[in-house]
Amino acid sequence: QLQVVESGGGLGVPGGSLRLSCAASGATLADYAIGWFRQSPGKEREAVSCISRSGVIENYADSVKGRFTTSRDNAKNTVHLHMNNLKVEDTAVYYCAADEFEFSCSLLPAAYESWGQGTQVTVSA
Numbered sequence: 001q002l003q004v005v006e007s008g009g010g011l012g013v014p015g016g017s018l019r020l021s022c023a024a025s026g027a028t029l030a031d032y033a034i035g036w037f038r039q040s041p042g043k044e045r046e047a048v049s050c051i052s053r054s055g056v057i058e059n060y061a062d063s064v065k066g067r068f069t070t071s072r073d074n075a076k077n078t079v080h081l082h083m084n085n086l087k088v089e090d091t092a093v094y095y096c097a098a099d100e101f102e103f104s105c106s107l108l109p110a111a112y113e114s115w116g117q118g119t120q121v122t123v124s125a
Helices: none
Strands: 003-007 010-012 018-025 033-039 046-051 058-060 068-073 078-083 092-099 119-123
Touching (some): 018 033, 018 119, 046 068, 058 068
């Protein structure tokens, strides 16, 4: 059973950068597409990005397109979310999630089976 754990959250400044990591254990990460999601207090969980098993396909929410990128190192069982040009509204708990999509990935939270516990990202001047 695949388990995923997020790390790398913390305090960022507007216009700055942070990198989140999603580390997998219990199974081979290369067999899973990974999604990144975030949730702010009082709001529903929303999609950030996703990356397919091979890394060929990446999808992004409009709110982060052009600022965030996703990469994966299957040999290290790790996926990264590179967050650039941070905005205050990026403040949220960020989650990674895994599912066995064969060819692509989904930005729908309900499509994912395995979730991490989340890591807090706070963007403030």
